[in-house]
Amino acid sequence: MSRNPLTAGQPLREFLSGDARQLAPLLLGAVLTHDSRDGAVSVRLTEVEAYLGPEDSLHPDPGSHTYRGPTPRNAPMFGPAGHLYVYFTYGMHHCTNIVCGPEGTASALLLRAGEIVDGVELARHRRTTSKSPADLARGPARLAKALGLTTADSGRDALAPPFGLVLPSRPAVPVSSGPRVGVSGAGGADRYAWRFWITGDPTVSQYKPAKPRGAKPDPATFHGR
DNA sequence: TAAATGATACACT
DNA sequence: GTGTATCATTTAC
Numbered sequence A: 001m002s003r004n005p006l007t008a009g010q011p012l013r014e015f016l017s018g019d020a021r022q023l024a025p026l027l028l029g030a031v032l033t034h035d036s037r038d039g040a041v042s043v044r045l046t047e048v049e050a051y052l053g054p055e056d057s058l059h060p061d062p063g064s065h066t067y068r069g070p071t072p073r074n075a076p077m078f079g080p081a082g083h084l085y086v087y088f089t090y091g092m093h094h095c096t097n098i099v100c101g102p103e104g105t106a107s108a109l110l111l112r113a114g115e116i117v118d119g120v121e122l123a124r125h126r127r128t129t130s131k132s133p134a135d136l137a138r139g140p141a142r143l144a145k146a147l148g149l150t151t152a153d154s155g156r157d158a159l160a161p162p163f164g165l166v167l168p169s170r171p172a173v174p175v176s177s178g179p180r181v182g183v184s185g186a187g188g189a190d191r192y193a194w195r196f197w198i199t200g201d202p203t204v205s206q207y208k209p210a211k212p213r214g215a216k217p218d219p220a221t222f223h224g225r
Numbered sequence B: 001t002a003a004a005t006g007a008t009a010c011a012c013t
Numbered sequence C: 001g002t003g004t005a006t007c008a009t010t011t012a013c
Helices: A012-016 A020-027 A120-126 A140-147 A186-191
Strands: A031-036 A039-051 A084-089 A093-100 A107-118 A163-166 A175-178 A195-198
Touching: A012 A093, A020 A039, A020 A093, A020 A107, A031 A107, A039 A120, A039 A140, A093 A140, A107 A120, A107 A140, A107 A195, A120 A140
Parallel strands: none
Antiparallel strands: A031 A039, A031 A163, A039 A107, A039 A195, A084 A093, A093 A107, A175 A195
């Protein structure tokens, strides 16, 4: 067992029981694997977002599914760190989170994008519409589809077979951060810069400004690569 | 620029 | 119980 300087020798689950906002940049470069009957697909995370639960009264997060407390759907987010929280949205897409924080708290990291590092063929097969390798997991729903994850996988342990999570031995650099994508401004949830990505990585999801009249990306508000 | 598509949560009988 | 607004999005026109 080599001691990973990133976790200072802590067991992975204990490491993930920390603050999601601090864990987010450290999980960039980590590799998540899903070994299904069809084969294994591994994705190297290049973009994540932190979501907090209601227990953090200093940072109310209306953008989080757990803002109004536990429900059957979000139950896994209140569970132990290292488990998956997968939900179905827009009537056709799945999104994947890795639960963080101690059991009883409800924070998680939304996996927004990654690079397929193993099982490219299978990932491409699942993602019938996209062509280029960089597009296979470029976006949260694309990433979930490439890994073959659905709500049936919600609550399962990402640290045990058929899943696996391997951290990089050192933090990814350089890392950028900015406001989260797709969260409503209600309650000021859009002011949190809890989206982290590997600067310049081609697999980071495209930020589509909601209504960029003038179409000139302002450096202060441009959140892409 | 907009359509697709259904689970979820909440207000209300 | 029913009705309805709201999506942590992607893709095609």
